[in-house]
Amino acid sequence: xxxxxxxxxxxxxxxxxxxxxxxxxxxxxxxxxxxxxxxxxxxxxxxxxxxxxxxxxxxxxxxxxxxxxxxxxxxxxxxxxxxxxxxxxxxxxxxxxxxxxxxxxxxxxxxxxxxxxxxxxxxxxxxxxxxxxxxxxxxxxxxxxxxxxxxxxxxxxxxxxxxxxxxxxxxxxxxxxxxxxxxxxxxxxxxxxxxxxxxxxxxxxxxxxxxxxxxxxxxxxxxxxxxxxxxxxxxxxxxxxxxxxxxxxxxxxxxxxxxxxxxxxxxxxxxxxxxxxxxxxxxxxxxxxxxxxxxxxxxxxxxxxxxxxxxxxxxxxxxxxxxxxxxxxxxxxxxxxxxxxxxxxxxxxxxxxxxxxxxxxxxxxxxxxxxxxxxxxxxxxxxxxxxxxxxxxxxxxxx
Numbered sequence: 001x002x003x004x005x006x007x008x009x010x011x012x013x014x015x016x017x018x019x020x021x022x023x024x025x026x027x028x029x030x031x032x033x034x035x036x037x038x039x040x041x042x043x044x045x046x047x048x049x050x051x052x053x054x055x056x057x058x059x060x061x062x063x064x065x066x067x068x069x070x071x072x073x074x075x076x077x078x079x080x081x082x083x084x085x086x087x088x089x090x091x092x093x094x095x096x097x098x099x100x101x102x103x104x105x106x107x108x109x110x111x112x113x114x115x116x117x118x119x120x121x122x123x124x125x126x127x128x129x130x131x132x133x134x135x136x137x138x139x140x141x142x143x144x145x146x147x148x149x150x151x152x153x154x155x156x157x158x159x160x161x162x163x164x165x166x167x168x169x170x171x172x173x174x175x176x177x178x179x180x181x182x183x184x185x186x187x188x189x190x191x192x193x194x195x196x197x198x199x200x201x202x203x204x205x206x207x208x209x210x211x212x213x214x215x216x217x218x219x220x221x222x223x224x225x226x227x228x229x230x231x232x233x234x235x236x237x238x239x240x241x242x243x244x245x246x247x248x249x250x251x252x253x254x255x256x257x258x259x260x261x262x263x264x265x266x267x268x269x270x271x272x273x274x275x276x277x278x279x280x281x282x283x284x285x286x287x288x289x290x291x292x293x294x295x296x297x298x299x300x301x302x303x304x305x306x307x308x309x310x311x312x313x314x315x316x317x318x319x320x321x322x323x324x325x326x327x328x329x330x331x332x333x334x335x336x337x338x339x340x341x342x343x344x345x346x347x348x349x350x351x352x353x354x355x356x357x358x359x360x361x362x363x364x365x366x367x368x369x370x371x372x373x374x375x376x377x378x379x380x381x382x383x384x385x386x387x388x389x390x391x392x393x394x395x396x397x398x399x
Contacts, residue, residue, distance in 0.1 A: 018167040089161055146247065220246060223356070224239075281360050
């Protein structure tokens with residue numbers, strides 16, 4: 001059984017990578033929309049908003065549905081939907097149609113995450129490290145998105161965007177295989193159902209902190225490429241490298257966060273990560289020259305180390321509504337940065353990009369304040385697995 005579940009975690013992680021390529025791809029396409037279509041900062045950030053707005057609204061709805069019914073078929077379908085929307089974004093010169101197809105992609109991504117997070121929780125048996133491996137897949141997808149977009153657009157400009165559908169097809173196949181490997185979930189509550197009590201005040205404070213993290217992440221995703229081009233004067237390559245560095249931190253951060261949490265506790269790790277993010281974002285904005293890459297990397301670490309821990313904390317604060325918790329922590333709060341992106345873009349148009357990005361420094365500090373006083377949630381009745389995805393037995397989750 002442990003081998004079967006390890007296989008399910010691996011497949012879910014790989015499928016997560018294929019789906020989250022499309023979250024990273026939208027931001028990676030922004031410089032090309034500016035260059036080929038002469039979009040203003042505000043118009044370009046509107047594309048980011050279109051990808052995240054509907055996603056943020058409907059993802060908790062999908063989470064509530066997965067709390068009531070098992071919907072494993074949703075995983076391959078949502079993977080395809082997320083890819084098709086982005087693939088169509090470059091084939092029309094209409095701004096309205098571009099927003100529409102990117103919004104469709106956002107809905108596909110929204111449909112994927114609650115069911116996938118529930119399935120990963122079931123397979124992980126409460127191991128923070130195993131959930132870190134699942135989250136790692138999504139962050140690898142983010143990190144690869146700029147390289148994938150750059151390679152595709154280099155072949156034929158935005159008109160080559162239909163080639164971006166390939167990861168969606170692969171992801172749909174991986175998701176279907178993961179569903180078969182994990183087996184059928186029990187009734188509506190699923191394997192992850194719990195008889196514990198929901199702690200809504202703690203969950204809402206955690207969600208507020210994730211919103212602060214989201215605004216920083218989305219704001220930097222949309223504009224760090226353009227900003228580093230301006231700061232270094234090294235053109236398109238510099239911007240692509242900076243965006244890759246921002247996303248690549250997820251490859252280390254999420255797994256490191258899970259391992260650190262198994263050793264020191266989730267909340268301690270999350271709180272320290274928010275403090276690191278304050279200083280790292282300040283460095284991105286204020287420190288001149290090539291050092292900007294170092295501070296982008298530190299910002300990435302601060303943003304990604306708590307990523308999977310947000311999800312498991314949210315699920316454990318709402319043990320009776322795991323799907324809803326997953327939809328909010330992976331969806332509504334993570335996508336909440338999207339509506340802020342046009343405001344950041346408008347401020348950049350009115351002042352400068354540096355001034356606009358400077359406003360992001362205060363947000364992780366606010367998130368850290370929201371985390372004050374939270375306690376580690378109790379996790380009643382959770383059994384430890386025989387082994388984690390690496391084949392080693394993980395430490396038991398502390399209550």
